[in-house]
Amino acid sequence: MRYTVALTGGVASGKSTVARLFKDLGIYVADADIASREVIAPGSAGLAEVVAAFGSGVLDQSGALDRAAMRKRVFGDPAARRQLESIIHPRVRTWLQDAAATAPGPYVLVDIPLLAEGGGRTAYPWLDRILVVDVPVEVQRSRVMQRDGVDAALADSMIAAQATRDDRLAIADDVLVNDGAIEALTPHVEALDRLYRTLAASAAGLPSPLPLAGEG
Structure with missing residues (x-):
């Protein structure tokens, strides 16, 4: 079984952007929506x-x-x-x-939007690690309103229909806070990618990947 990292996050957390950044680094993403x-x-x-x-x-x-x-x-x-x-x-x-x-690839990312709602590790015992894209509720609300053109009440109901922020954080091994510009995500995703490559190599009994130029 390939070393498997789950990616999850609430509505308007930026999870899809994070998945795309991992894809740009050559990581295969299995998408629960597909x-x-x-x-x-x-x-x-x-x-x-x-x-x-x-x-x-x-x-x-x-x-x-x-x-x-x-x-x-x-x-x-x-x-x-x-x-x-x-x-x-x-x-x-x-x-x-x-x-x-x-x-x-060295590991696989599994994009599961409703992981906390769907049973977390109990429902997915084969996951090696869980990455939660986290965002403060007030930022989440603002993004939903802007993205979907809805008012605050409807945005709040959309957020309330999902697991709470605390529920998601409770199942996280890693947390990527996405409360700023999209550009700020890239170095964090690159750091997580290096971590997961190292963990995957260790799990497979292989030498750890060499650091990129300028690192370490």
């Missing part, structure tokens, strides 16, 4: 189970899942939402684990 689409793609066992549970009315004309119809079906119905999650989430975890096991 996994959630793949496991219920047309013709998949996952989609067949969704249809068996909720009926063919959740399909669009092409035979794919009508996500708007599905959201409407489970909105305000906790039992239906849990049923849908019981179909999708185990398949997503398996998809991500398989992707991590076969990924190229």
Whole structure:
């Protein structure tokens, strides 16, 4: 199994930007959002189970899942939402684990937006390390309002729908605070990349990577 680092963070934390910076350093990123689409793609066992549970009315004309119809079906119905999650989430975890096991490179980053909400290490026991992109709630609120064009009340409800900041920090091995300019992230990501390369080499019984020019 490839040395695996989970990346997570709340809405508007900048997690996607951090994932892109790791990609720029040559690190493979397995994305839970992609996994959630793949496991219920047309013709998949996952989609067949969704249809068996909720009926063919959740399909669009092409035979794919009508996500708007599905959201409407489970909105305000906790039992239906849990049923849908019981179909999708185990398949997503398996998809991500398989992707991590076969990924190229010294280690793999697994992008899981709702890691704290989805059970953390209990649900993902194969993770070696968890990186949380952290941002103060007031900064998060401001970014959501600017990004989505919503008012403070709706921004707060979006934030409240996720795990709390403390819940995310409780599962973190590493915390990347992203309360400033995007440019400030780069040196922090580069430092984390060096750390993870070293940890991955150690876990594999290999010599630690040599420092970059000008380091150490």
